[in-house]
Amino acid sequence: MTRAALIQLTASDDPDANAAAACAAIAEAAADGAHFVLTPEVTNCVSASRARQQAVLRTETEDGTLAALREAAARHGLWLLAGSLALKSDPPEERFANRSFLIGPDGGIAARYDKMHMFDVQVSETETYRESAGYAPGDRAVVADTPFGRVGLTVCYDLRFPYLYRALAQAGAEILTVPSAFSPGTGPRHWQPLLTARAIECGAWVLAPAQTGTHAAREGRARQTHGHSLAVSPWGEVVADAGTAPGVTYVEIDRDAVAEARRKVPSLTHDRAFTGP
Numbered sequence: 338m339t340r341a342a343l344i345q346l347t348a349s350d351d352p353d354a355n356a357a358a359a360c361a362a363i364a365e366a367a368a369d370g371a372h373f374v375l376t377p378e379v380t381n382c383v384s385a386s387r388a389r390q391q392a393v394l395r396t397e398t399e400d401g402t403l404a405a406l407r408e409a410a411a412r413h414g415l416w417l418l419a420g421s422l423a424l425k426s427d428p429p430e431e432r433f434a435n436r437s438f439l440i441g442p443d444g445g446i447a448a449r450y451d452k453m454h455m456f457d458v459q460v461s462e463t464e465t466y467r468e469s470a471g472y473a474p475g476d477r478a479v480v481a482d483t484p485f486g487r488v489g490l491t492v493c494y495d496l497r498f499p500y501l502y503r504a505l506a507q508a509g510a511e512i513l514t515v516p517s518a519f520s521p522g523t524g525p526r527h528w529q530p531l532l533t534a535r536a537i538e539c540g541a542w543v544l545a546p547a548q549t550g551t552h553a554a555r556e557g558r559a560r561q562t563h564g565h566s567l568a569v570s571p572w573g574e575v576v577a578d579a580g581t582a583p584g585v586t587y588v589e590i591d592r593d594a595v596a597e598a599r600r601k602v603p604s605l606t607h608d609r610a611f612t613g614p
């Protein structure tokens with residue numbers, strides 16, 4: 338069994354303040370015996386203002402939040418999923434990257450994943466997102482080995498594309514990570530059912546640390562997110578729900594539960610070629 342900790346944040350558009358809050362939560366999780374700690378999407382900066390992002394975001398090598406998270410993982414000797422960080426891309430790409438990092442207990446980066454699916458939606462007349470205008474999509478699925486299982490990395494809107502999760506599971510992923518800043522317009526109806534479906538379809542643990550609440554903004558409108566960081570077992574049981582308050586939520590990850598679920602329902606081996614429609 339591995340004790341995992343889902344960190345739920347209400348990050349602002351101030352990266353330094355967000356890094357301090359994330360590191361404090363990591364220290365709390367480490368003190369409570371967590372060996373795998375996960376932070377949400379855009380841990381370093383939640384902002385609806387491209388001008389603000391342009392002013393405060395940095396490249397991967399310059400990003401202070403990433404440096405702080407790597408140092409925290411090494412100090413506490415734990416595995417850390419930096420759910421995602423908003424980063425400036427290397428030229429000639431002018432858009433930002435939404436990048437997830439799996440960090441080892443030595444502080445080294447074990448895996449990187451750039452969010453593939455861009456949240457370009459109009460949830461309502463007042464809630465519209467065009468993520469692809471500011472962020473460049475990734476094009477590579479990623480799995481990484483840890484002592485407690487093979488991890489498949491995804492981010493937020495990826496959740497609506499089950500073929501990605503199936504590919505990760507068929508590549509051996511036993512834990513699927515879904516750090517998110519989920520919309521309050523879709524969250525109440527879609528968040529838990531989609532996470533549960535991915536867990537059942539793949540016979541895998543799904544760990545989904547989330548942003549929550551109203552996010553303070555020095556520039557632009559203040560964004561809101563759904564919260565409810567969730568952990569779902571390979572059999573589809575919601576074993577942890579963080580509600581809507583910032584904090585740390587714990588779950589015991591049993592690797593044997595993956596093998597048991599896949600033995601009972603071996604659907605990952607039952608694909609068939611077909612034609613049409």
